[in-house]
Amino acid sequence: MTLTTRRRPLLLSMLLTLAAQAGALSALLVGMAGPAAAQEELRIATSYKLMTLDPQYANLNENNSLLSQIYERLIYQDEHLALTPGLAVSWRAPSDTQWEFKLRPGVRFHDGSPFTADDVIYSIDRIRNFLKPPGEGFREYLSGIKSVSAPDPLTVIIDTEGNVPDLPLSFSSIFVMHRPAQGFQSTEELNGGAVPIGTGPYRFDSWSSGETLKLIRNDGYWGRMPTWPAVLFRIIESPAARVAALTTGDVDLADSIPARDVQSLKQRGVKVESIGAARVNFLQFDVASDTAPGITTKSGEVIGNPFKDPRVRRALAMATDRSVLVDKILSGYGTPAAQFFPNGLPGTSRTLNPETPDYETAKALVASAGYPDGFRVVLAGPVGRYPGDGESLQAVAQSWARIGVSVEPVAAPFSVFNTKRAAGDYGIWYGGCSGEAVDVILDALLASPDPKRGLGALNFGHYRNAAFDTMLAKAESLQDGLERDAALATATEFVMADQPIIPLYHFHHIVGFGPKVGSYVMHPRGWTTAMQTIPVTE
Amino acid sequence: MALFSLALGRLSQALLLLAVMSVIGFAGIHAVGNPVFNVVNIETATAEDIRRATVALGLDQPLWRQYLVFIGNVIGGNFGTSYIYHLPASELLLSKLPATLELACVAMLVAAPLGTGLGLVAGWRTGTLLDRIILRTSVFALSLPSFWLAMMLILGGAVLTGWFPSGGRGTTADLLGGQWSVATADGIWHLILPALALAIPNIALIARLARSGTIEAQGLEFSRFCRAKGLPARRILLRHTLPNIAVPIVTIIGLQFGGMLAFAVVVESIFAWPGVGKLLIDSIQLLDRPVVMATLTFISVAFVALNALVDLFHAVLDPRVRLST
Numbered sequence: 001m002t003l004t005t006r007r008r009p010l011l012l013s014m015l016l017t018l019a020a021q022a023g024a025l026s027a028l029l030v031g032m033a034g035p036a037a038a039q040e041e042l043r044i045a046t047s048y049k050l051m052t053l054d055p056q057y058a059n060l061n062e063n064n065s066l067l068s069q070i071y072e073r074l075i076y077q078d079e080h081l082a083l084t085p086g087l088a089v090s091w092r093a094p095s096d097t098q099w100e101f102k103l104r105p106g107v108r109f110h111d112g113s114p115f116t117a118d119d120v121i122y123s124i125d126r127i128r129n130f131l132k133p134p135g136e137g138f139r140e141y142l143s144g145i146k147s148v149s150a151p152d153p154l155t156v157i158i159d160t161e162g163n164v165p166d167l168p169l170s171f172s173s174i175f176v177m178h179r180p181a182q183g184f185q186s187t188e189e190l191n192g193g194a195v196p197i198g199t200g201p202y203r204f205d206s207w208s209s210g211e212t213l214k215l216i217r218n219d220g221y222w223g224r225m226p227t228w229p230a231v232l233f234r235i236i237e238s239p240a241a242r243v244a245a246l247t248t249g250d251v252d253l254a255d256s257i258p259a260r261d262v263q264s265l266k267q268r269g270v271k272v273e274s275i276g277a278a279r280v281n282f283l284q285f286d287v288a289s290d291t292a293p294g295i296t297t298k299s300g301e302v303i304g305n306p307f308k309d310p311r312v313r314r315a316l317a318m319a320t321d322r323s324v325l326v327d328k329i330l331s332g333y334g335t336p337a338a339q340f341f342p343n344g345l346p347g348t349s350r351t352l353n354p355e356t357p358d359y360e361t362a363k364a365l366v367a368s369a370g371y372p373d374g375f376r377v378v379l380a381g382p383v384g385r386y387p388g389d390g391e392s393l394q395a396v397a398q399s400w401a402r403i404g405v406s407v408e409p410v411a412a413p414f415s416v417f418n419t420k421r422a423a424g425d426y427g428i429w430y431g432g433c434s435g436e437a438v439d440v441i442l443d444a445l446l447a448s449p450d451p452k453r454g455l456g457a458l459n460f461g462h463y464r465n466a467a468f469d470t471m472l473a474k475a476e477s478l479q480d481g482l483e484r485d486a487a488l489a490t491a492t493e494f495v496m497a498d499q500p501i502i503p504l505y506h507f508h509h510i511v512g513f514g515p516k517v518g519s520y521v522m523h524p525r526g527w528t529t530a531m532q533t534i535p536v537t538e
Numbered sequence: 539m540a541l542f543s544l545a546l547g548r549l550s551q552a553l554l555l556l557a558v559m560s561v562i563g564f565a566g567i568h569a570v571g572n573p574v575f576n577v578v579n580i581e582t583a584t585a586e587d588i589r590r591a592t593v594a595l596g597l598d599q600p601l602w603r604q605y606l607v608f609i610g611n612v613i614g615g616n617f618g619t620s621y622i623y624h625l626p627a628s629e630l631l632l633s634k635l636p637a638t639l640e641l642a643c644v645a646m647l648v649a650a651p652l653g654t655g656l657g658l659v660a661g662w663r664t665g666t667l668l669d670r671i672i673l674r675t676s677v678f679a680l681s682l683p684s685f686w687l688a689m690m691l692i693l694g695g696a697v698l699t700g701w702f703p704s705g706g707r708g709t710t711a712d713l714l715g716g717q718w719s720v721a722t723a724d725g726i727w728h729l730i731l732p733a734l735a736l737a738i739p740n741i742a743l744i745a746r747l748a749r750s751g752t753i754e755a756q757g758l759e760f761s762r763f764c765r766a767k768g769l770p771a772r773r774i775l776l777r778h779t780l781p782n783i784a785v786p787i788v789t790i791i792g793l794q795f796g797g798m799l800a801f802a803v804v805v806e807s808i809f810a811w812p813g814v815g816k817l818l819i820d821s822i823q824l825l826d827r828p829v830v831m832a833t834l835t836f837i838s839v840a841f842v843a844l845n846a847l848v849d850l851f852h853a854v855l856d857p858r859v860r861l862s863t
Binding site: 054132134192208210247 | 572
C-alpha cells in the first residue's frame with residue numbers, strides 16, 4: 001500500500017490508506033473471501049507497443065500480445081505449445097480435405113450478442129477477401145482454405161485445397177471478430193474510435209497510441225473469471241524506464257526485463273519469473289554465392305565463399321562458445337541452443353545438444369577445407385532487437401579468433417539490417433526467428449525458397465537441400481501428434497548435420513512484479529496479459 | 539510598407555527552408571532502409587507478401603515520383619497515413635503535441651526566470667563566493683549528459699526517496715481537444731522530474747549568459763550614472779541592467795524552447811513521456827516516413843515562428859530596433 005500511494009500528497013495518502021484499511025476490515029467482517037489486492041487496478045509496463053486495434057491487420061507480437069485479451073482465438077496453445085480448446089471446444093478432420101470445428105456454446109461478445117459460426121466465417125472472409133496489402137499479415141495462415149460453411153450455428157466446416165493438417169494450429173493465431181450489421185469493419189474505423197468488440201476476458205476501454213491501453217473486466221466471460229476489475233497497460237519501450245517504473249511501484253508488473261537488472265530488482269524485493277522463449281537466435285551463412293560480401297583473406301584479397309564448404313560451417317559451429325553468450329551476456333537468462341526450439345518442446349530432437357567448443361579440431365577442419373591461414377569475415381547483426389544481439393557479435397569474434405578466423409562485427413539498427421540483408425549485402429549474419437511451432441521456423445529458415453508455398457521467407461542464405469525439403473514436407477503432412485513431432489525432430493537432426501546455420505541461444509522472457517501480484521504464469525510465446533497475472537492471496 | 543516587405547522576405551525564406559528540409563528528410567529516410575520490413579512480420583512474410591505491401595505503400599515507385607506525390611498531398615493538407623500506426627500522420631502528431639508543449643513550457647517557465655535571476659545576482663556580486671558557486675555549478679550542469687541527469691533524477695527523486703513517480707504522464711484531463719497533464723494534480727506530480735531534467739541545463743546556460751551581460755553592463759556609463767545617482771542596487775539591476783542584457787537572453791530562450799519542442803528525445807524516452815521528440819525518434823527508427831515528415835515540418839515551422847517572435851520581442855525590448863524598421 002505504501003508503495004502505491006507514495007507519489008500522492010501525504011494527507012491524501014493517509015486518507016487512502018485509512019480507507020483501504022477500513023475496506024479490508026469490513027471485508028473481513030462480512031467474511032468476503034476475495035483477495036484484497038485483486039480489487040484494485042492492475043498496472044503493467046509493457047515493451048509491446050500496440051500499433052493498431054485491428055486484430056487481423058498485421059501479424060506482429062507487438063499487436064497480438066495486448067489484443068489477445070480483447071479478442072479470442074478458436075484454439076489456444078498451452079505452456080508446452082499443445083493445442084487446447086478456445087472458442088472451439090473440439091475439432092476433427094472428417095476427411096483429408098475437410099476440418100470440422102465445434103464452437104463453444106453460450107459465449108457472448110462484449111456488446112452482448114451471441115458468438116456463432118457466422119462470426120468465424122466473417123473473420124475468415126475478412127482476412128481472405130477484405131483486408132488489402134499491407135494489411136494481410138494473416139492471409140498466409142488461411143491460404144489452404146477452399147470454402148467455409150456452417151451447417152448449424154455452433155459448427156464450422158472448412159474444406160481445404162488438399163491436405164492441410166496444421167489448420168488447427170493456424171487458427172491458434174487467428175482472432176475472431178464480430179460480424180457487424182453490414183459489410184466489413186475497416187482498419188480505419190477500428191483505429192479511429194469504433195470500439196473493438198471481442199469475446200475476451202477483458203473489454204476495451206481506451207487506447208492512446210504509444211502510451212496506454214485501458215481494459216475493463218468482462219464480467220460475462222465464459223472461462224475462468226478474470227481477476228482484475230481494470231487493467232492499465234503502459235507502453236514503455238525503454239528498458240531502463242520499465243525497470244524504474246517497477247522499482248518505484250508505479251506499475252505492478254513489467255515485461256522484457258534486461259537480464260543484468262534482475263539481481264538488483266530481486267534485492268529490492270521484486271519477484272522475477274522467466275521461461276525459455278519459443279524462438280532461436282542464430283548465425284546464418286550465405287551458402288550459395290560464389291563470393292560473399294565482406295569475406296577476404298587476412299591481407300584483404302577477395303576469396304571464394306568459404307561457407308559453401310560444410311566443413312567450414314561445421315568448424316565455426318564447433319568454435320562458438322555458447323556458454324559465454326548465455327552466462328556473461330545474458331547473465332544466465334538464456335539457454336544454449338543446438339536446434340530451433342528449447343529442447344523438450346514438441347518437435348525438438350533429444351540427440352541435438354549444445355556442444356562444448358573444440359578449437360583444435362575446428363582449426364584442423366578449417367585447414368583441411370583449404371584455409372590453413374584462416375580468413376576474414378564481416379559479421380553483421382541488428383542491435384537492440386533481441387536480448388544480447390550486439391554483444392553476441394563481439395563474443396563470437398573472440399571465439400573464432402582462436403581458430404584463425406578474424407571477425408569484424410558490424411551492428412546496425414534493425415530496419416537498416418533488414419534492408420541490407422534482403423539486398424544480399426551480407427555474407428554471414430546474426431538473426432532471430434520465432435513461430436507457433438518448430439516447423440514454422442524450419443519452413444522460414446531452411447526450406448528451399450518457394451514463394452508460391454510461402455517457404456524460405458528467412459532463407460536469405462539460399463540454402464537448398466532437396467532431401468530435407470522432402471522430409472519436412474512429409475512431417476508436415478502428418479496430423480498433429482507424436483508421430484509428427486518425431487518426424488520433425490528427425491528432419492532437424494538430418495539438416496543440422498549439414499550445419500546450414502549455427503543456433504546460438506534461446507533467450508528467456510523475464511517479467512518482474514511487485515507485491516500486488518502473487519505469481520505470473522510464463523508462456524514461451526512471451527505475450528504479456530492480465531490473465532497470466534495471478535493476484536496475491538492472503 | 540517596410541514591415542510588409544520584411545514579412546514577405548521572412549515568409550519566402552521560411553518556404554525555402556521547408557522545401558530544403560523536405561527534400562533532405564525524404565531522401566534521408568529513404569537512404570536508411572525499406573520501411574516495409576517494419577510493416578510486415580519479417581519472420582513469416584513471404585517475398586510475395588513483401589512485394590504486395592511495397593506496392594500498396596507506393597514504395598515501388600522511383601523516389602522522385604514518391605516525393606512529388608508526397609508534396610502534392612501536403613499542399614492538399616495531407617501528410618499521409620502512418621505506415622506503422624495506420625492513423626493520419628498529422629493526427630498522430632497533434633495527439634503528441636500537448637505532452638511536449640506542457641513539458642517545454644513548464645521547463646522554460648522555471649529555467650528563464652531562475653537562470654536570469656541567478657545570472658544577475660552572480661554578475662552583480664562578481665568574485666564573491668556566491669558568484670563562484672553559481673559559476674561552478676553552471677559549468678557542472680551544462681556538461682552533464684542529459685540521459686545521465688535524467689537517470690540521476692529518477693534515482694534520487696523516485697527510486698531512493700519515492701517522492702515522485704519514475705515516469706509516464708499520470709492522469710490527464712481533456713482540454714481544448716487534447717490530453718493535458720497540467721490539468722490534474724497527479725499529472726503535475728508526474729511533470730516535475732522531466733521538467734527539471736529539461737530545465738537544469740537551461741538554467742545554467744541562461745545564468746551564464748545573464749552573468750556575463752551583467753558584468754559588461756555594469757562597466758557601462760549608464761550603470762555608473764545610476765550608481766552615482768544613488769539608486770538602490772535592485773532597481774539598477776531590474777530596471778536598467780536587465781532590459782539592456784535582455785536581447786541575447788530572449789534569443790537563447792527562443793532557440794532553446796524550439797529545441798525542447800523538437801529534440802527533448804532523451805528526456806522523453808527515459809521518463810516515458812510520450813511527446814513529439816519521442817515520436818520523431820521512434821518514427822525514424824521504424825522508417826515511418828509520413829510521421830517523420832509531418833514532425834519535421836512541424837519543427838521547422840515552430841523554429842521559424844519562434845525566431846519571428848524573438849525578433850518581434852527585440853523590437854519591444856530595444857527601441858533602436860523599433861526605430862530602424
